[in-house]
Amino acid sequence: MMNWQHGREARQARVEAASSFADGKIVAARDATRLMETVIRPGDRVCLEGDNQKQADVLSAALLAVDPKKVNDLHMVQSGVVLPEHLDLFERGVAKRLDFAYSGPQSARIATMLFGGKIELGAVHTYLELFARYFIDLTPNVALIAAVSADREGNLYTGPNTEDTPTVVEATAFKDGIVIAQVNEIVEKVPRVDIPADRVQFVVTAGKPFFVEPLFTRDPGSITEGQILTAMLAIKGIYAPYGVRRLNHGIGFNTAAIELLLPTFGEKLGLKGKVASHFALNPHPALIPAIESGWVSQVHCFGSEVGMEDYVRARPDVFFTGSDGSLRSNRALCQVAGLYACDMFIGSTLQIDLQGNSSTVTTSRVAGFGGAPNMGADTRGRRHPSEPWLQAGREADPEAQPLLRRGRKLVVQIGETFGSNNEPLFVEKLDALALAEKLKLDLAPVMIYGDDVTHIVTEEGIANLLLCRDASEREQAIRGVAGYTKVGRGRDPKMVQRLRERRVIQRPEDLGIDPLHADRNMLAARSIKDLVHWSGGIYSPPSRFRNW
C-alpha cells in the first residue's frame, strides 16, 4: 500500500520530539537552538525570514549555533540575505545551497563566497518569482519567521512589517512544513490576527523586537538640483501627457524629488487629481507633503518604514490598516499590484547600455533583483485598458490594428548621466556581463531589459524609446540623453537632431523647463524636520536622520 502521508507523519514526529521542552507552542529563547536541532533535518529546505526590511534575527542566531553534525547541508530559500549570520551559516557548513532575491548589505560578501565556492547557488530571483516557487518546487520544510507578538495559542501579530510572512506561512504550513515564529512578547490577545494559530507550530519568545532597518527614507536635504531637474522633466514630460494615476516609484533620490515636487511644481501645472493618486509603494516619508496636500487617494505597501507607523495609523483613508489601526503590508500582493494595477514604474539604476538594458550589478557585488524587474516590466498578461497603457501601446506600434493592439506599461529609468563617484550611468557593456562570465551564469543579471524600458530621463532630457523604429534609433536616442559620458559623446549629432524633431528626444527647453530654475526652493520639504512638520509632528524619524 502506498503511503501518501510522508510529509504529514514527518511533521508530526518532529513536533512531538520538541514537546518535552516546549510549553504548548512556546519555547524560551535559550532553547531555540535545541529546538532547531530537534525539528530541522540535514538537507531541509529552510526559509529564514530574510525579508527586505525585517529579519528574524534571534532565530538566525539560534540556527547559527546548532551543532553542524546534527543540522547541515540546508537549502536556504529566503527573500533577503541581509544579516551577516545569513552567510555565516554557509561558512559553518550548516547551509549549503541558496535561492534568494535580494542581498543589499551582504552583496560584496556573497559575491566573494560564490566565487570561492562556499555557496551552491540555486538562482537569483525577484521576490514574486521566489514566492511563486515556494508553491511549486522550493516549498520550505521549515519557516523561521518574525512577528511582533503572539498569544498562547500561537496566533501571530506581524503588524506594519507583515511583508512576506503570510506568503511564506501559506506555502510552509499547508505543505506539511513547520513554522517557528520569533516574537517580542506573548500577550493575552493580539491586536489583530495576521497569522492564525493553526499555521504555527512553535513560538520563540525573543524578548526584543525583530531587527528592522529604515531603507525607504531619503533626506530631502540631500536632494540636488540635478535630481530636481530630472524630476521636473518626468512630471511634465511623462506623468502629465500620459495622465499617470496608478504607479510605483523605485526608491531613490530622483523619485523622492518627484514626490516632493508634486505639491509645488505639480500644483503649478494643475496636475492634482490627474496624476500620482494611487500608489504601490512603501510608506515613504517623502510622500507626506503630497498626501497632506490631497494628491494621494490610496497607497498599498510592500512593507513598512521605521518611523512612519504612527503617521500611517493617522491616515487610514490613504493606507491599508487592520481593525487595530496599524498598517497591514503584504509584499506578494503589492508586487502583483505593481505588476497589473499600475500603469507606470519609475526608478533609478547604476548602468544602462545601448539597448536600454539596465543593471545594478558590479563585478564585485551580487545584490540580487528585489522587486524591480517585476515592477519594471511590461505585463503581457494584462487585459484591462487604461489611458496611459493604451497611449503607450499606440506609440509603440502605430501601424497595428487598434483592436488587437495591446497597451504598454510605462517603464521609466531616471537618473543623472554621472552617478556617485562620477561614474557614468551609460556604458557600452554592462558589468553584469563580466560577472556572469566570472560566475558562469546562464544569464547576465539584468534588472530591467531594454525592450521593457519605454523612457529614459536624465538632466539632458527624455528619450521616448516607444517612438524608436529600430535598434539604431534606439541607440541614438539613448546616446542623445547620455550627456557627456563617453556613450553620450559618441552620438551621431545629425541623427539625434532628427530624433529631437520627431520628439523622440525632448530637451528641457522643449518642455518649457529652464534648468536654471531647478532649485531646492521648489521642494515642498527641504529637510527631514520639514517632513515632521508636514505630518503635524506624527512622523517620527529614526535618530540617524535627525539634526535637531
Add this chain to the structure above:
Amino acid sequence: MNAMRLQMTGSTGPDRKVSWYEASARTRTRLLLDAGSFLEFLGPELREVSPHLELFDLPEQFDDGIVVGQGRIDGAPVFVAAQEGRFMGGAFGEVHGAKLTGLLRAARDLKSIPVLILFDTGGVRLQEANAGELAIAEIMRAVIEARTAGAAVVGLIGGRSGCYGGGGLTAACCSALAVSEQGRIAVSGPEVIETNRGVEEFDSHDHALVWRTMGGKHRRLLGASELFVDDTVQDFRAAAIELLRSAGQFGIDTLHAEQSRLEDRLRRFGACHDAYDVWAAAGVQEPRSIPALPADEFIALADALGKVRRDAR
C-alpha cells in the same frame, strides 16, 4: 491642511523667506542687507587665495571662503563678514582669517560702524593650522578692540558647519548672538569628543544628543545666545537689527558682569548631566518637548523664561 509654507519665489522684492541654512555666504549677505547696498572688499576678482592649499593638492576659492565688505541694514551702515560653510567646512585659514581681522580693525578705527559676522565654520583649517590659530587670536583681540572703541560685533549662526573651534571662541567674544535651530555653537566637535572620551561620554551619531548639547535651542535656553530665530534670512535680518540697536557699551564692567553671569550659570547648572536637566532647572515644564517645538512657540517659551542679561558679555 497644516500651515506649512509652500515656497515659490517670484515676488516683487527680494525674497528673504529663503532658508538661511540653504543659502550661500553671498546669498545671505545680499539678502540680509538693504537691497543693492553691499560693497565687497577684497573680492574674488583680486584672487587673494590661500598660499598653502596648493601644497596639499587642494582646490582654492577666489575669496578663500569668506566674503567681507560694507553695506546698510535698515538704512544704517554696517560691516559684514560671511563665511562660506561649504568651502573647506568654512574653516579659518591665513587669508580667510586676515580678511576678518582687517574688517574688525577697520571697525575699531572708524568706531562708528558695527560688524555682523555670519559664522559658518568648523574651526581652523588643519592644512593651515599655525596661521589659522594665529588668526583666531588676532580676530579675538580685534573683536574686543572694536567693541572697546564703540563698534558692536554681532554674530549670526545657522549654517551647515555650525560655529566650532576658533569660531566658537570668537562668537563668545561678540556683543550678542542670534542662532537658529540648525546652528550649533561649541569648541570641540562631536566626533572629537567621542574619539577622545569614548562613545559612552558622547555618541556623535546621536544627533538628538548633539543638538541638545550644542544646538541653537540649548544655547538660547542656556543664555549663550541672546536670540533664537527661525531659519529664514528675514528672521536673521530682524534679529541683527534688534541686536545692533540694543548693543551696549563695552568695558571692564561688562567683563565683570559676564564673569558673574558665567559663575551664576555654573552654580545653577553645573551638576546637570544632560541638557534636559539644564532646561528643567531653567524652568521648562516639559524639557523633552523642546526639540520638536516649532520656532515661534520655542521663542515664546524662551522669552517667558527670561531674556539674556544685556549688561553682560
Add this chain to the structure above:
Amino acid sequence: MEDLTFHHRVRARARGVRTSAVVGVVASGNLEVLAERIEPETECVLEIRTAAVGFGEVWGAVIADFVERYSPGGLRLSINDGGARPDTVSLRLAQAVRSMEGEE
C-alpha cells in the same frame, strides 16, 4: 590639481554691462566660476583649475557646447573645480553668463 585653458572665438558679446560676477562654491562635486568682462568681444577665455585630473576631453566638449549656445564674447571665465560632474559645470557656466547679462 590640473590646469586647463580654452580659447574660443564667438559670434557675439555677452549681453549686459556687469563687469564681474561669481557663482558657485568650491566643494566636492561643485565649482566656482568667476566671470570678468575683460576679453575682446569676439573672444571667450576659460581658465580652469580642477581637482579631477585627466578629464580634459570632457571639459573640452562641455565648453564647446556652452560657448556655442551662449556666445559669451568678452568674458574671461576662471574656474576652481572640486570635481564637479559635467552637467554641474554646464549649469554653473550658464549661471555665470546669466549673472553677467543682468539676470539673477
